[in-house]
Ligand SMILES: Nc1ncnc2c1ncn2[C@@H]1O[C@H](COP(=O)(O)OP(=O)(O)OP(=O)(O)O)[C@@H](O)[C@H]1O
């Protein structure tokens with residue numbers, strides 16, 4: 104197994120049987136995005152396997168957020184395709200979410216005037232099917248579906264460490280709680296891959312530590328995580344594999360040790376070549 | 379008056395001429411004077427209420443020349459005066475409330491002062507009572523305002539906490555009793571207000587009620603009542619419903635107010651539909667009345683009117699369905715291409731659609747008889763529950779020995795219509811669909827990233843709103859008995875929108891209250907017919923300044939407006955990829 108996936112941490116294999124390499128969940132190939140004359144992504148190949156935590160790093164403006172936007176259908180790639188569990192993804196945001204990709208945003212995008220619970224309930228959207236008639240009729244099936252959605256939402260809130268409060272709207276939560284709520288909302292989609300865009304931005308060291316543990320717990324639930332971060336300590340202690348982007352190109356890929364030693368990475372970050 | 383510290387006045391005059399500062403320093407009162415002036419003011423107003431306001435009789439209502447009794451508009455000074463007197467004991471907490479109540483007194487005195495001198499050709503017509511009412515209310519205002527200034531200066535830090543303390547409610551049984559007493563009291567107030575004929579008295583009553591509620595609101599009274607009503611919602615709704623059903627029996631067979639309330643009910647029902655589109659989903663629909671018009675025309679054409687082009691008569695319940703369906707289909711037709719775009723395109727398109735509808739109806743002589751419209755629409759007839767003869771809505775009925783005018787039939791129908799719409803609104807709003815709508819309103823990108831198909835749900839909301847308007851329109855055609863293009867102007871769309879915004883977006887009572895204000899008040903303020911729109915405009919501006927969340931806001935929406943946070947503007951300044959999307963790809967949702 105080591106020979107095939109030297110960069111894969113064994114801890115993530117708990118739950119997976121046998122010694123064969125874990126399945127590739129998400130594979131993006133040749134993703135290219137141009138904004139006018141700017142080449143924001145240049146033929147990026149990327150894959151996520153079951154149960155791993157992948158770090159996506161790179162200097163400001165490297166195209167990390169654009170890459171997420173591209174995966175989730177917010178930006179149409181000019182070239183390239185994305186496959187999830189082998190199926191070609193239709194790059195529309197709601198289709199991507201239905202398929203099993205959920206994300207958070209670099210600048211938090213909650214539903215500010217809804218309660219935390221309602222925020223998470225919107226995340227349950229794909230997993231509930233009640234239409235107009237059943238909402239009007241309020242039959243037994245509707246009530247049961249509603250009750251179970253609420254219960255699930257409350258569990259997700261609890262999982263990230265928030266308590267539901269009916270009188271509180273999401274925008275009055277503290278910054279760290281808002282980030283956590285966004286994660287709970289994304290988890291409520293029951294994604295196979297969770298994309299986190301700078302989850303610890305603006306957090307103090309204690310909150311960052313809590314976030315680190317939270318991401319590990321998410322992985323332990325069997326959800327693969329891709330995380331964009333500028334906090335290198337966070338990335339190096341968390342990720343099984345790290346991908347480095349610079350000016351839209353994939354610069355390097357490997358374990359934290361490998362990436363840290365890579366001269367191209369050092370150059371990209373420090374602007375000088377180590378030689 | 380207390381001397382102002384020289385340094386302070388020096389500073390203010392040196393740096394900038396701050397007029398409110400200057401006035402304050404001139405008008406500031408010391409502790410004892412405040413009470414003396416306040417009590418003097420109260421006594422003045424008290425005397426004024428029982429003194430003549432007009433020096434000779436010239437038809438100003440309320441026997442204003444007589445002394446010794448509080449006739450006419452004078453009577454509305456008394457409740458406010460009582461409130462003010464009680465507020466003296468709550469100072470300094472009640473200072474804001476006192477200022478508001480005193481302002482109410484001032485408005486009543488001022489309005490009548492101006493009106494008397496206007497109608498009596500000069501200030502000579504004003505007797506001493508009105509003068510001392512003015513003087514007294516100014517004194518009261520001064521006294522209470524100086525309490526406020528003191529707080530603003532930070533010398534006394536007590537008070538002003540009333541609005542923020544946690545709401546404490548009595549036992550459930552007492553809660554029910556309070557609701558049980560409050561709802562009939564409201565109904566009695568309502569019937570009383572409808573009976574106030576002369577506009578001078580009515581304006582004074584409005585001043586009294588407005589200032590009174592503003593004062594109570596600053597004491598946290600409405601936080602308390604809304605909490606109370608939230609706890610006892612079902613009970614309160616049932617009581618209100620009973621009150622509404624009882625109303626026709628209080629009218630002595632007179633149909634005038636029923637007629638007015640019918641139009642309020644019809645428009646309130648349409649407003650609920652608009653509330654789905656605007657309040658829940660956050661789409662701006664500026665041509666909403668066109669969908670209402672579609673319903674009205676469908677109903678008019680299918681009822682075999684006297685002056686019509688189509689000679690068929692379809693049972694009303696079927697017409698209701700057809701009207702709603704046609705309006706909904708047209709809604710889909712208009713919305714499907716437009717709702718794929720982001721931003722304000724919908725507002726522009728609906729604005730255009732409203733005009734297209736009106737102009738089409740105006741020119742399609744073969745079907746709609748153009749500007750003449752379809753007239754002589756017959757009364758509704760529905761199968762009776764009791765006998766074999768169908769129930770004709772044109773007949774008066776005798777129920778429990780009380781004769782009900784024929785309008786009572788339509789009145790009851792409107793209540794059913796409103797209840798239907800309210801159920802539709804609250805059930806859909808409180809479900810997966812409603813949450814998807816709200817999510818789209820709050821943040822469309824985030825909503826779509828959570829699996830909500832924005833085009834689909836926006837279209838659903840738009841079409842549902844349209845068909846609710848259509849349903850309300852089918853009823854309205856029978857009530858007005860004629861349908862013509864000039865009842866569906868842009869102005870009507872704006873009035874409905876204003877009703878929704880004024881009442882409070884996203885709430886049912888808000889839609890009712892908003893429709894009430896916009897379709898009931900004009901009846902009462904006939905004297906101001908010419909400046910009606912001006913007054914509404916002014917009222918809306920004042921509202922947006924002091925109560926942007928609407929009269930009966932959604933509980934959480936209120937907080938949004940109250941906390942002015944710069945969080946989102948900060949996000950924009952950062953200019954990260956996600957927000958730039960909005961400006962970059964306006965047609966991003968369109969399929970390839
Ligand atoms: N919608 C857009 N239109 C035009 N240019 C864009 C758009 N979104 C991003 N860009 C540009 O693409 C480049 C990559 O931006 P992106 O937001 O992906 O960077 P990032 O790696 O996430 O940076 P950061 O670490 O600062 O978040 C930047 O130069 C940015 O200005």
Ligand SMILES: [Mg+2]
Nearest residue numbers: 167168209954
């Ligand atoms: Mg970014």
